[in-house]
Amino acid sequence: MSAPRVALSTTTAEPGLTGGRLDGIGVYSRALLGALPQAGWQVRPFSFAPPGGAAALSVGRALPRSFAGATLRDLLLPSALAPLRLPADPADGRVPELFHATDYRIVRIDRPVVATLHDALPIAHPEWCNPRLRRLKNWLQGRAARRADHVIAVSQYAVAELVECFGVDQRRISVVPNGVGDEWFEAPAAAAVAATLARYGLRPGYFLFVGTLQPRKNVERLLEAYLALPPVLRAARQLVVVGAPGWRSAELTRRLAAARQNGENVVWLSALTEHEQLRHLYAGSGVFVFPSLYEGFGIPVVEAFAAGVPVVSSNATSLPEVCRGAALEVEPSSVAELAAAMAAMARDEALRARHVAAGRRRALELTWAETARRTSAVYHSVLSS
Structure with a gap:
């Protein structure tokens, strides 16, 4: 049959x-x-x-x-x-x-x-x-x-x-x-990751966000939180925003450009569409940050979990259900709380290790x-x- x-x-x-x-x-x-x-x-x-x-x-x-x-x-x-x-x-x-x-x-x-x-x-x-x-x-x-x-x-x-x-x-x-695809659990070749990072002027260990630029993604507060970090931390870790401009994103894109012009380590990749390159960007990141105000699910969070990247996530809407404690959750309306979580995840190796392990376990449940x-x-x- x-x-x-x-x-x-x-x-x-x-x-x-x-x-x-x-x-x-x-x-x-x-x-x-x-x-x-x-x-x-x-x-x-x-x-x-x-x-x-x-x-x-x-x-x-x-x-x-x-x-x-x-x-x-x-x-x-x-x-x-x-x-x-x-x-x-x-x-x-x-x-x-x-x-x-x-x-x-x-x-x-x-x-x-x-x-x-x-x-x-x-x-x-x-x-x-x-x-x-x-x-x-x-x-x-x-x-x-x-x-x-x-x-x-x-x-x-x-x-x-x-x-x-x-x-x-x-x-x-x-x-x-x-869910997440099996390929996300496999580390890409180091040479391929290095080539992609070099292409976009990135240094390993950056803060990464992935998503269309629109109001509910809360990238404005993410940028504010990054700029509130100590200068030494901003010098060591770039903020990399991957996402096409969406509805009502003109002011945000202006602020991203202004930060760059002011010498900040802010990189906006608006036209990246290649799946393998996206995997390379996750692999090269140090902290994945997803401060969204509203999500029906939030696939990028699970991609980060599977890729072995520690996650700072909003505690709003569906995200606590998706994360189940595997991310460091914050109130997305608080720039100070978001900045503190980003700094903690970047500096505390034990905290990072706990969340990497918890994230991999959670991703294995969501294939x-x-x-x-x-x-x-x-x-x-x-x-x-």
């Missing part, structure tokens, strides 16, 4: 649509694409291409309509006529048993739909999101989420928000944490293989109900 087949949404994993750099949802979609076959599933990747943009797809096959077109069809046509039909596989004529929407692009499809809702940020904290068409987008998202046959939340923290903000029935939600196994259990539950 052949393995069951799932249609997986891979729009956010398409380099041609994302500019080459994957955000957390893109990392999640790509990871499931690789891990689900080991959990017993044949995976057919599908992507929503913009009108006339199918040539930009390299990961998934284009769905019959763009997301905007499929959403409009949902709104205008009676439900009996609205479902999007998944195309059969030309090789064997089989149609996938279900569709997994990994990225909030949820439309009616002629198969059961599992939807991963990573957080409820646009509704819970609209002040951190682009206001353009926000109300319409939130209404459409909530409407679509309620129609999914089953919802996956990436943390227990997210469940209450999904119930409150999207109106999802809690009985239709399963918690399946995100993409385990995510795929638990996701497979959700699929089987939906198909048997």
Whole structure:
């Protein structure tokens, strides 16, 4: 008997649509694409291409309509006529048993739909999101989420928000944490790490942050905390910020540039997209700092754990659940507390060693293989109900 087949949404994993750099949802979609076959599933990747943009797809096959077109069809046509039909596989004529929407692009499809809702940020904290068409987008998202046959939340923290903000029935939600790939547990070749660091003018032992520059990531306070450190520590350890500019990041990018011009050891890498180079940057760092105000999960923290880097993390939203004591947690609104934690982690070797060991243990519990196994259990539950 052949393995069951799932249609997986891979729009956010398409380099041609994302500019080459994957955000957390893109990392999640790509990871499931690789891990689900080991959990017993044949995976057919599908992507929503913009009108006339199918040539930009390299990961998934284009769905019959763009997301905007499929959403409009949902709104205008009676439900009996609205479902999007998944195309059969030309090789064997089989149609996938279900569709997994990994990225909030949820439309009616002629198969059961599992939807991963990573957080409820646009509704819970609209002040951190682009206001353009926000109300319409939130209404459409909530409407679509309620129609999914089953919802996956990436943390227990997210469940209450999904119930409150999207109106999802809690009985239709399963918690399946995100993970980290096996390669993160392996130390990259020292020569490769050295070459990447030299390319970007970095010295080993720096403070590292990874994430899109946007208000909820709290990078402004991270910069303030770094500049509050003693001069001797700033001279010894750079602050390296890896992330593309996002919404409302103009003032932050100005401040990063100003710090650099003032002779501070601040490096902003805005266009780094290569996965191996990112691994090299983790390997060359001394402390990973993640002071985010809001996370549905926080994949970079687990990447740092697996890479053997001690972590200073915010104690907000889902992060304590993800870290389980493996990070040195701080109140993200306190610059002084953040600076003290950064200094302690940089100077206290015993503290560093404890958190490195705890982080590796925690990362071993959060692998993409385990995510795929638990996701497979959700699929089987939906198909048997």
